[in-house]
Amino acid sequence: MKASRYLAPAFLAGLLLVPPAFAAPLLETIADHLRQRIELDQTKVGPAPVPIDRATLMQFYDARGYRPLWIDAGGPTPAARVLRAALANADREGLDPADYPVAVIDKLAESAWPSALTDLELLLTQELVHYVRDAALGRLSPRAVDSELFLRTGDIEHLALLERAAAAAQDLDDFLDAAMPSNPVYRRLRRALARYRRIERAGGWPVLVAGPALKEGVRSARVPVLRERLEATRDITVPASEPDHFDSALTLAVQRFQRRHGLEADGVVGPATRAQLNVPVRTHIRQIVVNMERWRWMPDDLGYRYILVNLAGFELEVVESGQVVMELRTVVGRPYRRTPIFSADMTYLEFNPTWTIPPTILREDILPHVREDPRYLIERNIRVFSGWTEDARELHPLAIDWASVAPSRIPYRLRQEPGPKNPLGRVKFMFPNPFHVYLHDTPSRELFARTVRTFSSGCIRVEQPLRLAAYLLADQPGWTDERMRQIIDSGKTTVVRLSTPMPVHLSYLTVWIGEGGTIHFRDDVYGRDALLDNALSAKTTPPLSALERSLLD
Secondary structure: OOHHHOOOHHHHHHHHOOOHHHHHHHHHHHHHHHHHHHHOOOOOOOOOOOOOOHHHHHHHHHHOOOOOOOEEOOEEOHHHHHHHHHHHOHHHHOOOHHHOOHHHHHHHHOOOOHHHHHHHHHHHHHHHHHHHHHHHHOOOOHHHHOOOEOOOOOOOOHHHHHHHHHHOHHHHHHHHHHHOOOOHHHHHHHHHHHHHHHHHHOOOOOOOOOOOOEOOOOEOOOHHHHHHHHHHOOOOOOOOOOOOEOOHHHHHHHHHHHHHOOOOOOOOEOHHHHHHHOOOHHHHHHHHHHHHHHHHHOOOOOOOEEEEEEOOOOEEEEEEOOEEEEEEEEEEEOHHHOOOEOEEEEEEEEEOOOEEOOHHHHHHHHHHHHHHOOHHHHHOOEEEEOOOOOOOOEEOHHHOOHHHOOOOOOOOEEEEOOOOOOOOOOEEEEOOOOOOOOEEOOOOHHHHHOOOOEEEOOOEEEOOHHHHHHHHHOOOOOOOHHHHHHHHHHOOOEEEEEEEEEEEEEEOOOEEEOOOOOEEEOOOOOOHHHHHHHHHHHOOOOOOOHHHHHHHO
């Protein structure tokens, strides 16, 4: 439905206040006012700081002969009505309508005075930029929210935006929609947001009270409540044969719900499943809004082929031409060693990798063991070097007085050789970055069976690394599964450079919608949802000026 259908009566009234006989002189007067205001740098109207500099405004309006973009002979133009409606309904994009001065816009639109209509023209121009920046790039800067978000957000060239908007004024609805993030996941989140708000308006869903576990075959007065809860989110659509009976259809519905929430899909409603069932719809709405903001921080073009690692979902996806061609389980950093968020290009693989132990792990994990027994290093095939330079001498672990080594100043470099005890396993995937984070194999296979997989020291363990390696090397001549196995069996460290770098995007998505339209929610294991939600909620619009308050009185 077109945004222009959602208009306040006050704004519509503005279309009727300009008699035709006065239209041309009025537009000339507004043009003169625009020129004077811009030349004097007196363009601020709304409560927010003017997002457009004077030079840009002057260049844009000078090219138009200072002809208004938003006002014509009949008052506010259809494009003005579309923009006003988009601001008033900004919550559809997961934005906050309170951030935009719709009430001031409506009041100015009621006036026939040239000065007020000049204010309206300037205000709509600045709010176009304000709205598009918020919707396309995000309301907040990632690093201002979380110091572990290392994302290169884009920018918008204001003059080009205004020129494109002016050229598309007859179809501003389509122009604004095209300005939103184009990623299909964002678009699906937007639809999910509308759906969950409809659920909220209908009263949400019932709370399932505590009690014994519910499972197939059970009869209980709580079963109809469970069914109603699952019907609200379309996990079950078939009618009940007996209202209080937990039947096989309900088992399938519970399993579907559990899979969508990252729970063990056993079909039994125990404490963990009941807790997820009872999460209020308002909480899920806020989760969706938070994740829409995250997608605004992502580049529109992730690559023709790319790897997307969702730290919150403990998953890795390989995407090619917009389609997921591989999904693998991952293990990510512990909550106190959180994996950072960033993007980089994978450039090479290393079979039978060595592991140079990072200083933090050396200090916190390795040194206490070595102080107890230096043979810890020998048993694990860890070599010790006198320093971090290429010509550093190798030292015998038993020749070092480890008790006298200060944890804050460890001079030695420790390197674990390839082998069954090497935590990097048989292969690592390198996308050079300043955080020393990479994907790798692991000998600890049992951890992939867990539903919550936060066990690493920051790097990302991959469940089927050789499958991923085979995919990455498939277009490189001579690479077969047999050759890869021969290299691994040799035990020799072998570096293989990719003929085409593969973009890798580390993300933190607690809500996503699969290609089949199924919505998934995950717990906020790193607390990043809470940080972002608090920051979005705390973001307030500057107070109205005296002029703006007088307009609303």
